[in-house]
Amino acid sequence: MKVAIIGGGLAGLTAAAYLSEQPNTEGVLFERSPQLGGRAFTYEKAGFTLNYGAHAIYGLDRHTLSVMERELHLRFGSKQVDKRKVMYEKGEHLTPAPLDFRNLVKTDILSGMQKIRFVGEITAIIANIHQIKHYATLGDYLAESGAAEDVKELWEHLVCSNFFITPEDARRVPGSVISEYYHNLFLSSRPVNYVLGSWAVITDQLRDKIQLAERWSIAMQEGVDGIQYDHGKYVLKTKAREEAFDRVVFAMPVQQVVKLLRGTPWEPFLEPYEHNSATEVMVYDVGLSHVVARPFSYISDMNHKMFISDVSATDHTLVPEGGQLLQGIAYLSDENASGQGDRKAYLEERTQQMEALFDRHYPGWRDAVAVKRVSKKAMVQSVKNVAGNKLLPIRIENMPFYFCGDGCEGKGELAERAFSSGRLAAELLAKELARV
Numbered sequence: 001m002k003v004a005i006i007g008g009g010l011a012g013l014t015a016a017a018y019l020s021e022q023p024n025t026e027g028v029l030f031e032r033s034p035q036l037g038g039r040a041f042t043y044e045k046a047g048f049t050l051n052y053g054a055h056a057i058y059g060l061d062r063h064t065l066s067v068m069e070r071e072l073h074l075r076f077g078s079k080q081v082d083k084r085k086v087m088y089e090k091g092e093h094l095t096p097a098p099l100d101f102r103n104l105v106k107t108d109i110l111s112g113m114q115k116i117r118f119v120g121e122i123t124a125i126i127a128n129i130h131q132i133k134h135y136a137t138l139g140d141y142l143a144e145s146g147a148a149e150d151v152k153e154l155w156e157h158l159v160c161s162n163f164f165i166t167p168e169d170a171r172r173v174p175g176s177v178i179s180e181y182y183h184n185l186f187l188s189s190r191p192v193n194y195v196l197g198s199w200a201v202i203t204d205q206l207r208d209k210i211q212l213a214e215r216w217s218i219a220m221q222e223g224v225d226g227i228q229y230d231h232g233k234y235v236l237k238t239k240a241r242e243e244a245f246d247r248v249v250f251a252m253p254v255q256q257v258v259k260l261l262r263g264t265p266w267e268p269f270l271e272p273y274e275h276n277s278a279t280e281v282m283v284y285d286v287g288l289s290h291v292v293a294r295p296f297s298y299i300s301d302m303n304h305k306m307f308i309s310d311v312s313a314t315d316h317t318l319v320p321e322g323g324q325l326l327q328g329i330a331y332l333s334d335e336n337a338s339g340q341g342d343r344k345a346y347l348e349e350r351t352q353q354m355e356a357l358f359d360r361h362y363p364g365w366r367d368a369v370a371v372k373r374v375s376k377k378a379m380v381q382s383v384k385n386v387a388g389n390k391l392l393p394i395r396i397e398n399m400p401f402y403f404c405g406d407g408c409e410g411k412g413e414l415a416e417r418a419f420s421s422g423r424l425a426a427e428l429l430a431k432e433l434a435r436v
């Protein structure tokens with residue numbers, strides 16, 4: 001059985017690594033760009049190791065990556081972000097983020113009575129008896145909850161931080177998604193970790209595994225431009241070849257799948273997924289020649305909905321000796337502005353707010369910049385997990401393909417959704433192969 005996997009990001013690499021262990025399969029992983037990793041691509045600049053998409057793992061002990069570590073024998077180190085140095089800024093005031101009971105006692109985000117209420121909410125989520133799972137959205141739950149404004153604001157802010165979205169979008173996240181996500185996170189003993197050395201530590205091992213499998217190969221810089229059905233096979237076209245396969249796994253953002261299948265007999269099946277919106281943020285990475293200040297590991301500006309992580313405070317392997325790597329992320333509203341000019345002004349305003357946040361907490365950073373990367377529109381998740389959007393299933397009825405990626409159904413959000421859907425696609429395909 002010959003399998004094609006289109007896309008060499010986290011999802012495609014995961015699916016290929018699992019399938020390469022299957023007897024009686026052979027395959028090709030197609031990647032159109034010169035490097036693997038997709039949005040989790042890692043690169044070196046002036047001694048700094050930067051990721052395009054950051055490598056924080058939420059709830060590592062309950063994360064799909066830990067399952068893959070066991071099943072695929074991956075080896076990687078990780079380090080927990082120091083919870084005592086995770087702060088929220090509200091108004092002019094700095095206070096500990098209520099990440100655990102010790103921080104919750106110390107934080108000024110909630111008053112005494114509201115702290116008791118919030119502990120009750122956490123306990124109910126952990127016990128899986130919280131009513132939120134019965135509500136269509138977080139907003140619907142909050143409207144009926146009778147909670148004080150500060151508790152509502154805290155819920156919204158948590159969802160903003162974990163899903164990389166604005167408060168308006170946070171209110172649209174389905175109650176069942178919130179319940180499952182925070183059940184895992186609140187039960188985790190390792191809530192926020194970095195993979196030491198960045199995503200490359202994972203993607204290199206997945207690549208090696210695929211390349212070591214005798215009947216599998218990776219085709220770099222070979223974008224798939226077309227696909228057609230011919231005598232029971234699927235013929236993929238790239239600039240370099242036309243090759244027939246028995247099965248195809250699409251491991252790319254939903255928007256790109258829709259584009260690739262436009263004009264084919266399969267186009268109508270994707271119609272329900274065509275209008276999904278993606279989660280996009282502004283990213284402001286700076287590598288500094290020396291540590292200008294180290295007041296926190298993470299500072300979240302509640303007023304402007306943006307945060308800065310001192311990535312090198314947790315993962316010192318990413319910087320040259322004495323250097324500092326800071327990553328700023330600003331959540332973005334959808335393109336609600338009436339014209340291009342408005343959007344440009346909005347993004348400019350967000351940039352200025354971000355620079356002001358750097359100025360407040362990292363004075364002198366401007367003079368120490370060795371590396372800088374600003375992206376005003378980076379796709380964090382190809383389908384924003386909010387009401388109105390529809391995640392792509394791993395299989396669609398009457399469609400002969402498999403799908404995986406961070407816009408597909410699976411466990412978790414962001415990279416975990418890419419890993420978990422890649423693993424699931426491989427599992428379903430292996431079951432089908434066993435039946436055949």
Ligand SMILES: Cc1cc2nc3c(=O)[nH]c(=O)nc-3n(C[C@H](O)[C@H](O)[C@H](O)COP(=O)(O)OP(=O)(O)OC[C@H]3O[C@@H](n4cnc5c(N)ncnc54)[C@H](O)[C@@H]3O)c2cc1C
Nearest residue numbers: 007009010011032038039053054056223224405406414415
């Ligand atoms: C700024 C930012 C910060 C982030 N922070 C975190 C974080 O802290 N924690 C976390 O868990 N996640 C984070 N993420 C999210 C994470 O990076 C993504 O969820 C994940 O990388 C998505 O992987 P994927 O395989 O689904 O898709 P992609 O990475 O998009 O992979 C798809 C691949 O398919 C290839 N491709 C597309 N079309 C074709 C074609 N026709 N032929 C061949 N190849 C094709 C592309 O080149 C690409 O390599 C962040 C993302 C960003 C942008």
